[in-house]
Amino acid sequence: MAIQKEIFVSGKIGNVVFYKMYGKFYSRSAPEKVTQTKAMKVHANVFGRASGLGRVVRKALLPVIPFPRDSRMQIRLVSPILGWLKESGDSDSLRVQKVSQIEGFQFTAGTPDFFTRWKHGLEIVRSSVNLLEIKIPAFIPNEMVTAPKNTISVKLKIAAVAINSESGESVSTNSSDLLFNYDNTLVAAQTIPLELKMPAGSLVVTGASLEYTVMEKNNPILNLNKSYMPAAIVKAMYIEFYPLL
Numbered sequence: 470m471a472i473q474k475e476i477f478v479s480g481k482i483g484n485v486v487f488y489k490m491y492g493k494f495y496s497r498s499a500p501e502k503v504t505q506t507k508a509m510k511v512h513a514n515v516f517g518r519a520s521g522l523g524r525v526v527r528k529a530l531l532p533v534i535p536f537p538r539d540s541r542m543q544i545r546l547v548s549p550i551l552g553w554l555k556e557s558g559d560s561d562s563l564r565v566q567k568v569s570q571i572e573g574f575q576f577t578a579g580t581p582d583f584f585t586r587w588k589h590g591l592e593i594v595r596s597s598v599n600l601l602e603i604k605i606p607a608f609i610p611n612e613m614v615t616a617p618k619n620t621i622s623v624k625l626k627i628a629a630v631a632i633n634s635e636s637g638e639s640v641s642t643n644s645s646d647l648l649f650n651y652d653n654t655l656v657a658a659q660t661i662p663l664e665l666k667m668p669a670g671s672l673v674v675t676g677a678s679l680e681y682t683v684m685e686k687n688n689p690i691l692n693l694n695k696s697y698m699p700a701a702i703v704k705a706m707y708i709e710f711y712p713l714l
Contacts, residue, residue: 530629617697620692623681677703
């Protein structure tokens with residue numbers, strides 16, 4: 470930056486900008502215009518799509534996300550979605566093959582992941598064009614779920630969303646939960662149905678979390694220990710066509 474002393478000019482001459490600041494006149498080089506290459510434009514477009522899909526996922530899976538305003542989580546979520554879009558391109562078959570990389574994303578980073586706390590597994594299937602089923606085999610809570618001290622009950626929370634992968638708009642959302650006592654009493658096998666419109670071209674994302682109720686000073690309260698707030702994307706699928714009737 471140079472200071473003008475004799476001749477005072479305001480404006481731009483060539484690639485030099487002349488201006489006044491705090492009563493003095495200065496000059497500086499104008500920033501060079503950056504011309505985006507085709508590759509840069511493509512990357513910017515894909516990144517914008519990934520960011521948009523991430524916003525829709527966060528909004529739809531709000532019932533299972535403990536800290537939805539966590540900016541770091543929001544940024545982290547874009548990464549696996551961006552990877553999926555870049556690696557699959559416009560190929561439906563690659564979108565089906567690569568979509569699994571979105572699975573396992575932890576909404577609560579730095580803590581034990583969801584399947585460390587919920588050791589039982591979950592089977593999530595698209596049983597019809599408008600129905601998602603979460604199948605849970607029979608289990609004993611204090612053997613299959615890791616919980617904080619003095620836990621008296623646990624709630625398994627499930628939420629799912631179908632998103633138009635091209636427009637980035639939400640097509641359908643649904644959520645449900647399973648509440649059970651934390652003891653050695655067998656919980657029967659069951660299937661949780663989620664009605665969800667899943668047309669061809671949809672990205673379907675299912676999230677799950679655990680919510681613990683603990684006894685403190687003879688009062689039941691929700692657990693506030695962040696290390697026991699596991700939440701994750703447990704299933705991601707891309708609907709290529711309608712194989713079911």
